[in-house]
Amino acid sequence: MNQKLYMVSLGPGDVELLTLKALNAFKECDAICVPTKSEDGTFTKSITHTIVIEALALLGVDKKLIPVYSPMRFNPKDWEDEVDVVLDTLKENKKVCFVTLGDAGIYSSIYYLLEIIKEKKSTIYESCEVIAGVTSFSAASAVSKKALCLGDEALTIKPINPRGEVKTTEILMRPRIGMDTKLLGEGDFYTYENMYLRDEKITPSKIGKVKRYMTLFINYAIRN
Ligand SMILES: C[S@@+](CC[C@H](N)C(=O)[O-])C[C@H]1O[C@@H](n2cnc3c(N)ncnc32)[C@H](O)[C@@H]1O
Incomplete structure (x- = not known):
């Protein structure tokens, strides 16, 4: 079965x-x-x-x-x-x-x-x-007609009552085409290009150079 x-x-x-x-x-x-x-x-x-x-x-x-x-x-x-x-x-x-x-x-x-x-x-x-x-929080933003991030702002999501050390996952959006990704640092990176679109590519690491605007990086919190 x-x-x-x-x-x-x-x-x-x-x-x-x-x-x-x-x-x-x-x-x-x-x-x-x-x-x-x-x-x-x-x-x-x-x-x-x-x-x-x-x-x-x-x-x-x-x-x-x-x-x-x-x-x-x-x-x-x-x-x-x-x-x-x-x-x-x-x-x-x-x-x-x-x-x-x-x-x-x-x-x-x-x-x-x-x-x-x-x-x-x-x-x-x-x-x-x-x-x-x-x-x-996407729904909350919509019902209040207030953007979660605009222009050069960042967005933070935090646990109100953490049980221990607070580790961070970083989502990096809006890259420049041709940019070198060295400046994004190191970590448990994934690269998502053209997700759900033609030529979708998901790489379980950080690509070296950005080829398309529809690219986002996630540097996942390191978990045990
Ligand atoms: C265990 S977390 C789950 C979060 C959920 N997976 C999400 O994507 O929003 C539960 C918390 O999400 C928030 N939450 C989830 N649904 C909500 C709602 N309908 N109204 C207000 N807060 C909500 C509250 O802060 C709640 O304590």
Whole structure:
């Protein structure tokens, strides 16, 4: 059985802020794993459940909803348990979605889960697709009609209550064509050129010279 896991970003709460990719994943899948803070497996405290229900109504489809107890205690044992639910669901269903609020790349537990899945079931990790979504702060900026960055401004995203040292991921945009990238420094760089467009190129390092304006660099925080 060719199993497939989708990590689906739901956006900040409005079903209209779901992407077409998210809706297509819901249409295609056999079951949706939905995090809930209720230990009894009900969805009374689950914002994600409300969004999923609205999305399924919009699509006019019915899917199995699997509760995933997610107490948000930042406890590796909880992530292990959540992975067990996801992998068990994949034993009985070919295509499975796991949902997360906002965008998966911003303070979401999905990357803790994916690290565990990589160790336990590397084939599922390799074929897993993470679907990007609208972040809470992109939506906040839009509802207030206030730009997050203009001209030469930078944007900072910070945890309000860090548990330890705050490491930084840097996103570098708007390069000059022909520029040498030495001045960007060193680190865990990725280069993204023409993403989702013709001639898309994603390089897991820093390219030496910028060839096109549609290039962005991410210097990822070094994690253990
Ligand atoms: C665990 S983080 C998840 C962030 C999310 N992945 C994103 O892309 O925005 C949860 C925090 O995101 C912010 N957040 C997420 N959705 C929000 C919303 N609908 N309204 C206000 N803040 C929100 C709050 O600061 C909340 O404490």
